[in-house]
Amino acid sequence: MRAVGVVPGKREVQLIEHPVPQMSGAYDVKIRALDVGICGTDKEICTFVYGSPPDGSDYLVLGHESLGQVMEVGAGVSILKPGDLVVPSVRRPCVHPHCKPCQADLQDFCSTGDFSERGIKMNHGYMTEFYVEQEKYLNLVPTELRDVAVLVEPLTVAEKAFAQVWKIQERLPWIVSTDPVKSPGAGLRAVVLGAGPVGILGAMALLANGFEVFVYSRSEAPNPKSELLESIGATYISSKTTSVTELAEKVGNIDLVYEALGVSSVAFEVLEVLGTNGIFVYTGIPAPGPAIGVNADAIMRNVVLKNQVVVGTVNADRAAFQGAIRDLGTFLFRWPDQLKAMISGRFKIESYRDLLLGERSGIKNVISLD
Ligand SMILES: NC(=O)c1ccc[n+]([C@@H]2O[C@H](COP(=O)([O-])OP(=O)(O)OC[C@H]3O[C@@H](n4cnc5c(N)ncnc54)[C@H](OP(=O)(O)O)[C@@H]3O)[C@@H](O)[C@H]2O)c1
Ligand SMILES: [Zn+2]
Ligand SMILES: [Zn+2]
Structure with missing residues (x-):
């Protein structure tokens, strides 16, 4: 065959x-x-x-x-x-x-x-x-x-990531509610880095969990990815026209970053503007390259003084696959045209x-x- x-x-x-x-x-x-x-x-x-x-x-x-x-x-x-x-x-x-x-x-x-x-x-x-x-x-x-359903596997990246996020943020009992009706992201702001399939599916999962979602990616809007994201309620911001400092001013306190670009220079610049009690999830896998300069003092001060958590995630367990199948059903119900357009x-x-x-x-x- x-x-x-x-x-x-x-x-x-x-x-x-x-x-x-x-x-x-x-x-x-x-x-x-x-x-x-x-x-x-x-x-x-x-x-x-x-x-x-x-x-x-x-x-x-x-x-x-x-x-x-x-x-x-x-x-x-x-x-x-x-x-x-x-x-x-x-x-x-x-x-x-x-x-x-x-x-x-x-x-x-x-x-x-x-x-x-x-x-x-x-x-x-x-x-x-x-x-x-x-x-x-x-x-x-x-x-x-x-x-x-061919999108289940790429969605499992977000499923595994957010299962860990909810566990870690149990340290903030006022935001991760045990109330099944209250969405864990209600009142919180998330930035997704990258508008590829991993980023778009992550943005859908965050929206479905009640976050206000900003997607920061390279191409200038309008483009098919920005239009898809705006039509499901995310705000698309291009790194070509908006600096990371301007992004932070626009968003306010960044409660969560879901990194899905694999570009370390951008990811570390955004880590510098992560908010108080924020959590930064790395999913991207950059190709090995020369060492880059990062503002290490500022990052370390923030991680400590703002109680931040940085977590990496790879691959997925059975629970993440089952969660992805369930959530894909939710996305199909809420955004049928946009999901199919992916x-x-x-x-x-x-x-x-x-x-x-x-x-x-x-x-x-x-x-x-x-
Ligand atoms: N952890 C895991 O288990 C796992 C699983 C699968 C994938 N990954 C990783 O996840 C990452 C995303 O995967 P994907 O398939 O969604 O990738 P992708 O299709 O290549 O998408 C990457 C996105 O990042 C944007 N981008 C690239 N360089 C940028 C820059 N300098 N500034 C701002 N935005 C930039 C691109 O913008 P344009 O739209 O303008 O091109 C694109 O929207 C990759 O690094 C991949 O290796 C990890
Ligand atoms: Zn893949
Ligand atoms: Zn083993």
Whole structure:
């Protein structure tokens, strides 16, 4: 069957003839790929900065943002059945018995670094016609989400981040209410850095949680991303026309920053204007570059004197996937046109070179195998 993969030994990105995977265990599920999202990670793997094939293979099948349909289930599978829509998670645990996170099914916190990731690290991905996965790594998706569920995986970044934010901000009991009716962000102001898919989905999650949301990103408005964000109630501010100091004056006390750009110079400048009792979440992964100057004294004084928290987050656990599926349903109900507009194009698998190596624009491009 067809698959898109990288061959690091030859530094090539290819359409590969990959064997159809066979079910081998009672808990296995065979899945037909429907949609695969393409993101910056896939493009970086195609430049060979990272990404590694499984042991014994000279290629790695790409793709970690998947929506699939169950074809066949093993005898031990209890919930899933043929026809169900599923989104698989990405990271698989390391084999070390002393790794407490992996032993606790929280491999997103793996302490040894020997985890694998489908489509990224030592494990084939989902940019292929069929794949086999264990039921415990699959998340059932309601059929109403068919057209947008490829966005579940990128939304899990925000889900894991905000689960931690709510826990940390329990130190401020007057804002994180135990009242289920009161939104945790009511009366608070959040700045999202970057208007890519991670930033836009983060902005949607923050709006749904009651925050006033400002998105600070590069391109001047109006542009398709700024228009989408303004139409759901966020304020879009371009870094081309507004400095970080002006951004801070406009927003007032910045209670939360959700960084989704991967540009350290901008991120550290914004850290300098984080508000009192504020929390700064880093999600971006900058390419290694030369050291940059930062206003370290001001940042350290603020972190201490303003009770600030800086937290990084990577990958996601099962709870984050389930939260993303639930929240995507909320977004679809509140902003159906805008959520669908996030998927800028659906393409056949043969377009892989243009999508992975070209300059194709848009928000989220998807390979459809349906
Ligand atoms: N932690 C995790 O688990 C995780 C998971 C997935 C991704 N990530 C990381 O999250 C980050 C965002 O991902 P994405 O897919 O949304 O990326 P993306 O599509 O590349 O979006 C980045 C956004 O940042 C803006 N930007 C770039 N340089 C800027 C600058 N100097 N000043 C202001 N804005 C700037 C871009 O503006 P334009 O619109 O003008 O281009 C774009 O809107 C990446 O670093 C990615 O590696 C992390
Ligand atoms: Zn991705
Ligand atoms: Zn581990």
